[in-house]
Amino acid sequence: MSNTDSEDPRKGFDGSEDPENPDSSGGQDNPDAMSDEEVRDILKGFEGEFSDSDMSAAVPAAQDTGPGPGSAGSDTPGLSDDELSEFSDQLEGVLGNKAKCAIIITQLRSARFLAALCSLTDISAQCIDSQNGACAVLRELDGSGPEDAARGLTEAVNGLAAVLAVNRADKVDMHLWVGGKEGTSYAPPIILSSAPLFVEDMLTGSLTVQEVISEGTHVEDSGSISKVEAYGIIGENLK
Template sequence: MSADEHDNNDSEDQGLPDSGHHLSEEEVERALASFEAEFNEGQNQADQPVGHTESGVADEAGLDSGPADESSVEPDEADGVAADFDQELEGLIGNRAKAAVMVTRLASAELLAAFCQISDISAWCIQAREGAVAVLRNLDGDGPEAAIRDLTTVVSGLSAILAVNRADKLEVTLWISGQSGQTLAPPILFAATADFVEDLMIGTTTVDRLRQDGAAIFDSGEYNREKAMGIIASHTRFGAGGSTRQGRVE
């Protein structure tokens, strides 16, 4: 191999362009000096502390290297998911009912909502031709039983049926004067009540969905005692056992 070919191969191995002439010793020294300077600079950056390097990268990217904003974690949403999980778990083991309704023979859901208010019961009361139905909010423990006990105690002579779904087991009981009585088979109740009662109990519909479908729904929580007593008076002005054009009390 000639000297020219040897020089050309050395030029290619070093990644230097083949300019067609030999490099002088001065040019080689300058190239080596430049390479050594770049190498030393890279070595110095590698020797810097990791925290400093990461900070530099963050600064170059325009990012704030301070502590993350805790609000970005959205704790309210996380708490909501945890609460839903806890409620679902309580429902599965029976400590919390999945659904509970009080079925009455009252012709007015507004009147039932007023009765619930003076009995300290939180419920949505739904109008139905077969009789007004109260959907209970308090599903913890014996909350449903306490609610119907209070209702049938405060409203003298009022009888009602309590239907409760606990751990996917339906229980239907007749209540009167604050006392539980005869138990009924769920199909008997469903055959004598509006279709939405069964749908609510098995979880195929909700109060919100019924409202969207046009059902007349009254919230006992929207009444104070004075308003509730006014509603009761308007429905019972002809006697506690009588009826008006708007409803009746049995």
């Protein structure tokens, strides 16, 4: 075997000699060869390009995942369902889509009698006793709910006249209702001068039904009276 055949076949991989280029040798300078430092610099350049491209791809991917916590499209952080519901109610009140307060003012002598009438006409209300006449604080405040209640009550009871006072977007309107029809509009001071004192405070939001109860005033909930009981109460008051 010749000396050429006995040479180490791994030469060329370690940089000492290129087996496919017999003219090259580890002992001679090659002007086209790159130093280790130049190779490392080139590799670093490739790594930077890949990092930039990966980052640009990651940004849209993160954006496509949808809104995260605190973004405009997410639910308000830190608020319970009750707080969100209260905020929604307040917003509807400011916009006027939902009344802040609605009260039917009557000259009926008994809150229980008024609550019985509300029960028969499917009106959800808390009825308050007063020497000036019982009043019904309505629960249905969305849309035309207050007007529907006044219409139903005065239509069901022949000859009953009532004033509906409604606060929408901090504007109080008062109308007379008779026979299921809306009648004369009154300036609030005219009605409030003869209405129970709590009416104005409730319309302005400075007093609640619960506070009226705590003061000792009798309040009757229409929801606590069945229709059978309502007929009995009405019969007693008509004697």
